[in-house]
Amino acid sequence: MNARLNLFGSPVVAKALGHYSAVAPVLIGESALPKTIQNLVMIRASQINGDSYATDVHTKNAAQSGESATRINLVAAWRETSVFTAAECAALELAEQGTRIADGAGGVTDAAWAQAAAHYDEDQLAALVVFIALINATNRFAVMNRQRGGDYQPAAAV
Numbered sequence: 001m002n003a004r005l006n007l008f009g010s011p012v013v014a015k016a017l018g019h020y021s022a023v024a025p026v027l028i029g030e031s032a033l034p035k036t037i038q039n040l041v042m043i044r045a046s047q048i049n050g051d052s053y054a055t056d057v058h059t060k061n062a063a064q065s066g067e068s069a070t071r072i073n074l075v076a077a078w079r080e081t082s083v084f085t086a087a088e089c090a091a092l093e094l095a096e097q098g099t100r101i102a103d104g105a106g107g108v109t110d111a112a113w114a115q116a117a118a119h120y121d122e123d124q125l126a127a128l129v130v131f132i133a134l135i136n137a138t139n140r141f142a143v144m145n146r147q148r149g150g151d152y153q154p155a156a157a158v
Helices: 011-030 035-048 052-064 069-080 086-099 110-117 122-144
Strands: none
Touching: 011 122, 035 052, 035 069, 035 086, 035 122, 052 069, 052 122, 069 086, 086 110, 086 122, 110 122
């Protein structure tokens, strides 16, 4: 099935998406947030949102960057495993609550925030919040547009 719409077909939307997509490389490349956490958060939010394209992209990118198949396969059930650190679990919890923000009466709980704050400094927490918001917005673009996953090929490692 093809995507519903070429979002880049509109000059105004293409310009806006160009600005939007410029955020990720800065955040990914310059953030003090560990790459492992970046990958786990992007995978988990994409799974929750049912974004097969982003799940495909981020699982393959994580594998290419050295993440084990076991950990990638267990992200969806992270609470029931022993393969994630306390810091990773705190980030995954924040990502889940930030993704399911409408499902909780109070949004992200103080407990989830405190747990994340125990493992990450303010710069890392800020980056984590932006990563969660960014991947959720990206997931919505893809899901609304029926962007399908499965064909993504990561760039060759340098």
